[in-house]
Amino acid sequence: MYIDCHMHLAAGWSSPEQVEQLVAEYRQVVDHVWLLAVDGPYCLGNSAVLAAAQAHPDFFIPFALLDFTHPVEQINNYRDAGFRGLKVLSAGGPLGSEQALPYYREAERLGMPVVLHTGSVPAPVPGLPGLGVSDDYHPVELERIAQACPHLHMVALHGGGFCWREALIAAHAAPNLFLCLGDFDSREGMCLDNLAGWDLLGLLQERIVAGLDYPFAAQLCGAPEPFTPSAFVLPAVDKLRLLATRLTQRLGVAWRDAVMSENARRFEQRTGLHP
Numbered sequence: 001m002y003i004d005c006h007m008h009l010a011a012g013w014s015s016p017e018q019v020e021q022l023v024a025e026y027r028q029v030v031d032h033v034w035l036l037a038v039d040g041p042y043c044l045g046n047s048a049v050l051a052a053a054q055a056h057p058d059f060f061i062p063f064a065l066l067d068f069t070h071p072v073e074q075i076n077n078y079r080d081a082g083f084r085g086l087k088v089l090s091a092g093g094p095l096g097s098e099q100a101l102p103y104y105r106e107a108e109r110l111g112m113p114v115v116l117h118t119g120s121v122p123a124p125v126p127g128l129p130g131l132g133v134s135d136d137y138h139p140v141e142l143e144r145i146a147q148a149c150p151h152l153h154m155v156a157l158h159g160g161g162f163c164w165r166e167a168l169i170a171a172h173a174a175p176n177l178f179l180c181l182g183d184f185d186s187r188e189g190m191c192l193d194n195l196a197g198w199d200l201l202g203l204l205q206e207r208i209v210a211g212l213d214y215p216f217a218a219q220l221c222g223a224p225e226p227f228t229p230s231a232f233v234l235p236a237v238d239k240l241r242l243l244a245t246r247l248t249q250r251l252g253v254a255w256r257d258a259v260m261s262e263n264a265r266r267f268e269q270r271t272g273l274h275p
């Protein structure tokens with residue numbers, strides 16, 4: 001059974017009945033998922049994520065959206081409320097800026113792992129035509145965070161995206177940094193075709209995990225852009241199976257098992273995320 005380390009709740013697809021249906025579908029191939037709060041036009045934030053996790057505690061591990069415009073104390077409150085980790089979509093500037101570091105230090109102190117959007121400008125953002133590269137999201141920012149917080153456990157979502165080579169190098173330098181692979185069809189992102197030819201990859205075989213980024217999973221199989229709500233209901237389970245098949249074909253069964261479940265379990269054991 002797989003572990004999906006990158007999932008959201010789609011706006012408009014989040015009633016208790018719909019969540020029930022989603023869980024039932026995912027359970028065909030997935031043991032549990034990391035459910036990440038984001039606030040935006042397409043996905044739901046902290047309260048909805050926590051409610052879903054409370055309704056399905058064995059299936060959803062809830063991550064609270066970190067708000068860098070609010071005091072650091074929020075992190076303790078999230079932990080008390082039942083969140084197990086933190087999600088960073090935007091730090092209001094470079095991910096590893098001086099202003100952002102106190103938040104990571106607090107997460108480190110409380111033992112809460114942090115997953116961070118990396119590579120591109122997060123999408124979809126109203127008024128933004130596409131996924132552009134932003135200096136704020138360069139994976140080297142995570143290396144900087146790791147230097148300030150050597151005991152903080154982090155996952156680079158999208159594996160650095162367009163900057164996937166930089167993400168591999170950052171992870172090589174930061175032993176507590178994992179990379180999340182999901183965009184496996186993209187020509188430019190961290191995809192399997194790119195990875196298979198990269199020397200450093202072998203060093204990181206134990207630190208690459210998988211996450212579909214549901215409901216944006218639609219993008220993985222050539223769904224039309226821009227994203228539309230109708231694209232959200234494409235079956236995620238089929239895409240997880242497809243990712244597993246491609247991993248097997250390109251890198252072998254051991255890699256498939258490592259990326260689809262074993263590495264996430266290792267991260268969860270290290271962090272107490274899912275004892």
Ligand SMILES: [Zn+2]
Pocket residue numbers: 006008213
């Ligand atoms: Zn996402």
